Amino acid sequence: MSAGDERPTRRPNGATDVEGHETRNEGTTLPTLPGGLHAHAKSRTLWGDALRRLRKNRLAIVGLIWITVVLLMAVTADLWVPPTFGDPLAVNTTPGANLQPPSLEHPFGTDKLGRDVFSRVVYGARVSLTVGVLAVSISLAIGLLLGALSGYYGGFIDSLVMRSADVFFAFPYILFAIALIAVLGPSYRNVFIAIGILGWPSIARVFRSSILSVKETEYVDAARAMGASDLRIMFRHIMPNAIAPIIVYGTMSIGGAIITEAALSFLGMGVQPPTPSWGLMLSDAKSLMFGAPWLTIWPGFAILTTVLAFVLMGDGLRDALDVKMKD
Numbered sequence: 001m002s003a004g005d006e007r008p009t010r011r012p013n014g015a016t017d018v019e020g021h022e023t024r025n026e027g028t029t030l031p032t033l034p035g036g037l038h039a040h041a042k043s044r045t046l047w048g049d050a051l052r053r054l055r056k057n058r059l060a061i062v063g064l065i066w067i068t069v070v071l072l073m074a075v076t077a078d079l080w081v082p083p084t085f086g087d088p089l090a091v092n093t094t095p096g097a098n099l100q101p102p103s104l105e106h107p108f109g110t111d112k113l114g115r116d117v118f119s120r121v122v123y124g125a126r127v128s129l130t131v132g133v134l135a136v137s138i139s140l141a142i143g144l145l146l147g148a149l150s151g152y153y154g155g156f157i158d159s160l161v162m163r164s165a166d167v168f169f170a171f172p173y174i175l176f177a178i179a180l181i182a183v184l185g186p187s188y189r190n191v192f193i194a195i196g197i198l199g200w201p202s203i204a205r206v207f208r209s210s211i212l213s214v215k216e217t218e219y220v221d222a223a224r225a226m227g228a229s230d231l232r233i234m235f236r237h238i239m240p241n242a243i244a245p246i247i248v249y250g251t252m253s254i255g256g257a258i259i260t261e262a263a264l265s266f267l268g269m270g271v272q273p274p275t276p277s278w279g280l281m282l283s284d285a286k287s288l289m290f291g292a293p294w295l296t297i298w299p300g301f302a303i304l305t306t307v308l309a310f311v312l313m314g315d316g317l318r319d320a321l322d323v324k325m326k327d
Contacts, residue, residue: 061316063308063312064309064313073122077123111285117281117294124278124299124302128258129258132261136253138200139200144204146161148207151211161208188271188272202253211242247321255306258310265277265279
């Protein structure tokens with residue numbers, strides 16, 4: 001047999017093995033790599049790699065656990081507040097019930113109206129999380145739509161959207177929110193509407209930049225050459241590859257919306273009494289900061305830890321979704 005007339009070597013198990021050729025084993029065809037290694041049967045996806053990296057980020061996992069705890073407490077608030085704590089909305093007229101320090105009967109103490117602080121912090125989580133999620137949802141709906149139109153079509157639409165965003169950026173955020181709520185009227189509903197309307201420019205700009213980096217790729221050109229409609233190209237080919245930065249930004253924005261709601265409630269322009277809100281609780285306790293410090297410690301701690309948890313979670317998602325990072 002000549003050197004150039006190499007033939008596969010038959011093995012007892014029926015496999016055919018020649019370096020650089022395929023190895024067949026029980027009907028499965030796997031490429032043989034140099035050194036006798038075989039390629040993995042399952043390809044690793046972007047989201048699978050992201051989940052794997054996210055699980056390795058301890059701070060992000062801690063943030064996710066705390067967000068889950070706060071969410072469960074907000075949804076099941078009635079189970080966490082026993083009847084002995086009293087109604088968190090009603091004034092307690094029992095003599096000596098007001099401004100009690102933390103004790104076994106009232107773990108977080110009572111406020112100046114005799115209401116249990118623990119129950120108000122728990123019920124206040126409902127307001128803060130609801131405002132944060134709904135406000136960011138409104139911002140995402142507006143920002144994704146305008147950012148997609150701006151980045152994909154460009155030209156006059158791009159200039160119109162970006163100049164409109166510049167107008168929103170020209171005003172201080174809190175002052176703009178106060179002015180908008182002054183027009184709409186201070187209420188629980190108008191708080192997340194105002195925050196949502198004012199939050200779209202940043203999302204639109206982030207999404208526009210993502211679309212600009214994706215729309216000129218080969219697979220988008222191929223879909224356009226095959227006659228795919230703009231709607232199909234946008235939702236089938238561009239959106240899935242441009243949405244990762246928005247997931248990160250949206251997660252972090254929930255923490256920012258919670259802080260904004262707390263600031264507006266502190267200024268009297270947000271949630272109105274007797275509805276419990278962390279910012280409103282801080283506003284009521286500002287004159288008693290030294291005489292009854294527990295009135296500011298617990299709602300402040302709730303705001304701090306919840307916002308920090310969303311920031312840590314968003315930071316972990318940013319690292320997990322970064323395709324340049326390798327395990």
